[in-house]
Amino acid sequence: MKLDLKSVDQIIGKYDGEDSWLVMILQDVQDKYNYLPECALGRVAESLKIPLSRVHSVATFYSSFSLAERGRHLIRVCDGTACHLRGFTHIKEEISRHLGISEGQTTKDKVFTLDVVACLGACALAPVMAVDGRCYGNMNAEKVRVVLDLYRREKRH
C-alpha cells in the first residue's frame, strides 16, 4: 500500500523540523494515520535528519504508539489501582467476550482495537473505560455492551 506522506511533511513543518519534538511529531503522525506506518517513520527520520533507528526506538518505547494498524475506534480500559480494585477484570473480560478480541488486538472488521492503559485519571468513577478519548465511568458488564453497541451502530450509518 502506498501512503500519501504529504501530511508527514506538514506535521514536521509545524514543528520547524526540530528533532526534539520527535515524540509529539510521532503523536501527530499517529493521529493522522491511526497508527505509525513504516514509511511514515522513514520520512520522519529523513526530514529530521536523524537515524531511523532512533525513530524506531522512540516509536516502540512509548506505549501509546502502535506500529500495527488499528481499528476505527480505540477502546482503552483503565487498569489504574482504583479501577483494578473495583472490577477492571470484569470490564476487560466483558469487552473481550463481546468483541472476541483480547488486549492489544483489533476486530476482524477493523472497527475496534482494545488497549489496556495504566490510568485515565478518573479514579473516582472506577471502573472506567474510554472510547476514542471519551470517558465512561462506573462501568459494569451491561453498560459495556450498551456503549460498544452504540459505536458499532455508528459504523453502519
Added chain:
Amino acid sequence: MIAVFESKKMPLVKTVVNGKHIEVERDRWALDVLLEMGVAVPTLCHHPAVEPYGACRLCVVEARKGKWTWLTTSCDLQIREGLNIETDTPSVIRSRRMSMELILSRAPHVESLQRLAADLGVGRPRFGPHYDIGKCILCGLCVRVCDRLIGASAISFVGRGRRRSVTTPFGAASESCTGCGACIAVCPTGHIRSFVEESALNIETWNTRLEMIDCKVCGTPFTAAKLLESVQGRLGKGGSLERVCSKCRRLQMCKRLGEAFHQV
C-alpha cells in the same frame, strides 16, 4: 602508603579506596581508578571507548561521603574530595551476586557469563530462563559503539522493560550498517552472529547482508564494500585505501622488512 595518580587538568582530590588513601584527579570515573589500582571489579556494560552507562550493575561499590553511605555503580561515579569507596563489603558482594544471577538466568549457556559467575561465587541461577532472547544481556555496548563511535546508528534499543531488545529498525536489513563489526567485537556474550558466504558478509543477528571486496592479492573477500567506502569518505581525497586484506598486507610488510634487512 599514599599512591598518587598523575593529574593533567583537574585538581587532585583526596579519596579513600578500601582503606587506602589516594589522591586522584577530580571527576575521574571511579571504575577506571579502581582498575588502575588493580582492584578487581566485574563489569559487562563498560568499555573505555564509550561513556559509562550503568546498566549491568555489576560494578557496584559502597560509597561514603560525610554521613551518607550508598550503593552505587562505580562506572558512572565521579571522584570527589572526601569520597570513600569500599569494594568488598557484604552488601556489595550480595548485590553483585544477585545481578550476576539475574544476568546469567537470561543467558545461562554463555561461557563467559558462567566464568564470571563462578568468580563471584554464583552457581546455577535460581530463576528459570524466561523467554527466547538468545545470548543478549542488554548491556547496550553494541548500540552505544555503533551510535557514538562509528556514527552509523544502525541498531537501537526497541521496546521497554521486559520486552526490551536490540535490533535494526523494524528488524529489517539495515541501510546504515557498514559491516564494520564493532558491535561483534564489543559484545561480551557473543550474541551477534555473522559469517561470510559467497563474497558477502552476513550479520545474521541484524538480518543484514553486505557485499564484500576481494583482496587484490589473494582474491579472498576481506571487508564490506560499504565500510571501505565509508572510511574512504572520511579520509577524503587525502588518503587512498589499498584493497589488500590484512593477512596479505602483513606478508607484504614482512617481505619489505626482509628485503631491507638483506640490504643492510
Added chain:
Amino acid sequence: MISTAGKKDTERIKSVQEFQGKQAYSRSKFYSDKVRVSVGAGTCGLANGAADVLAGLRDEVGTSGLDFLVRQTGCIGYCQVEPVVDVLAPGLPRVFYHYMSAGKARQLVRAIAEGDFHPDWALGRLSRDQLLVRSERDFSSKPNGLSTVPKLEELPFYKAQLKIALRNCGFIDPHDIEEYIATGGYSALAQVLASIDPEDIIDLVEKSGLRGRGGGGFLTARKWRACRQAHGYPKYVLCNGDEGDPGAFMDRSIMEGNPHAILEGMTIGAYAIGSDSGYVYVRLEYPLAVENLQIAIEQARAYGLLGPNILGTDFSFDVEISRGAGAFVCGESTALMASIEGYSGEPRAKHIHTSEKGLFGQPTNLNNVETWANVPVIVNEGAQWFARIGGEHSKGTKVFSVVGKVKNTGLVEVPMGVTLRDIIYDICGGVPDGRAFKGVQTGGPSGGCLPESLLDLPVDFERLVEAGSMMGSGGMIVMDDHSCVVELARYFTEFLTRESCGKCTACREGIVRMLEILEQITCGKAVREDMDLLDELCCYVKDNSICGLGKSAANPTLSTVKYYRDEYLAHIEQRRCPAGVCRELTKFVVIPDRCKACGRCVKTCPVKAVRGREKVAHTIDQDKCVRCGACREVCPFDSIAVA
C-alpha cells in the same frame, strides 16, 4: 473557548499599574449583575454526563431568552456527587447543586429566573466567595432564603479541607484568564515583578518551607537556588505534569481547572532562577488538561503575562507544552528531560544534578504541577502564613485523591499532618456497604500499603516513609476486606514490569522475578522458601536500581509482607485467598439460609454460572464460574461466601 486571535495588542497589559486596572475590571465582570451558571466539566464531570448538562443549560438559557452567563469550570473535587452545577447570582451566596442532569438543569434555570433557588437540590452554599484563603465578600450573615442549604465549607467533606493548590478548581472558568485575574490571579506575579528581587523570592519560598509535591519532598527553594547559581544559559524551568501513579489525579484536576496558577507559579520561579524558557510535560491520557493549558498559555501571551517583556518589565519568559506518549518512567526527572529532547524516556544516574546539567545539557529546574500551583499563594499570603499550616517538617497542604472502597471519592486538600483516619473516615465517610477497612495504599506503585493499626499516622513526608510507604503524588486507595493485598502487590509489580524502561539489570530483571514469585503465590503454587527469595529480591531491587522507579518498586511488596504476612501465608500454606480475589484459590458458594432468591446474581453473572428460580435458593455452577466475584458484590443479603 475564548479566541485570542487578533486581541494581541488590545489586551496586552503593558505595566503593573495597568494590571491593577485589569484586575478591578475583571472583578466587576466576574461579580456582575448577571446570574452566572456553571457546570463542573473536568474529565470526571464529563464522564458523568456534564456535557449533556451543559448543553441543556445553554439550550434552556437560549430558548427562554434569559440573560444568564453559562460557563464551564473544573472540578470541585467531590467527584462522588457529579455532575455539579453552581449558581452565582448578584448579591447572593454561591450555591452548588449535585447529581444534576440536563432536565434538572433546565428546570433549575427556569426556577432561578423566577427567584426560586431550588434549595432541595443544593449540595451547599458558600458563605464566602470561594473556599479560598482570601475572599472578597462575606455572606455568612445573610443567606437570603437559602438558610436551609448547608454551608459548603461545613459539609463533612469540606470541613477539614484547606484549598491552596485547588483554590480555583471548580470555581472559575479555566478558559477565561479574566476570571483567574478576578480571583486574585497574577497579582503575585505583578507584585514580584514590581518590587521583589529574585534572591528574595527564593528566600521567601525557603522560609515557607515548601517541599516538592511530586513525591520525594525535596525543598523547593534549595532546588531553585542550585539552579540559579549554576553556570550556563539558557536555563530551563519545567513542570512535571506526568502524574503516572495509577489512582492519582490531582495534577490533572489542577491543569484542567486552574491552569493559570501553574503558569503564574512557573513564571515566578523562572524570574527567581533567571530562566526565560519553560516546558510543561503533560501525560497523554489527559487531553483536556493539554487543551486547557494550551488555551491558558495563549491567553497569558495575549495579555502580556507570558512572552517578551512581561507586564512591560525587562523580564521575558515563555512556556511550551510537551506531551508524553505513555510512559510512567517519564515522571523521573532525567527520563522526562530525555522525552522532551525527543528520545526514549531512559533515566540516567544523577551524579551530576539536573540543576547543573539537565534539559539539553543546561541548568534545569523541575517541579510538579501542585508545587507550582502553591507558589503564587505563598507570595500573596507570605511565607509565615504558609509555614503555620501543616506539621513540623512538612508545611502547607497536600492534595490527596481518595478512591477505592470509600464512600466519598474525590480530591481532598488538607493541611499536612492530619491523620489517615481524618481523611478516610471524617472527610471521605469511611468504607461503604458496612464492610471492614483493610488498608490504604498511598503513593501508588512507589508507595506502600498501610493497615488499620496505622490509621492514626499523621500524613507527612517523613512519617509515611518511616511506615514503609511514601507520599508519592498523593494517591490514596482504600481497600476493604474484599481486596486482596497479595493480589494488589502482584498488580503493582506487574505494572512496574511493563513500565520499567529496561535499562538496568536490577529493575528490568529483578522486578520480573519478583512478579514470577507473586504470581506463584496468588496461584497457590508457592512454597515458604519463595518468601525469602522474594524478600532478597526486594532488597536488591531497592538498593541497585538506577532511578526512583526501581528504587521504590519493592515498596508495595515489602509493605504488604510486613503488615499482612498472615495473608501471604494463607495463600502459600493453606492455598486460600481470604479476600476471595485470587481466582485459582477461590470458590464462591451460596449460603442457602441467607439467599432470598432475588435473582440479582443471576442477572449479573457474566457467564451465566448462577442458577436460580424464584423462591428457591440459588446455586453456582463451579464449572462455569470464572471466579470474578460479581455476584458477591451485588448480593444485598451477603449470602455469597468464599468456600
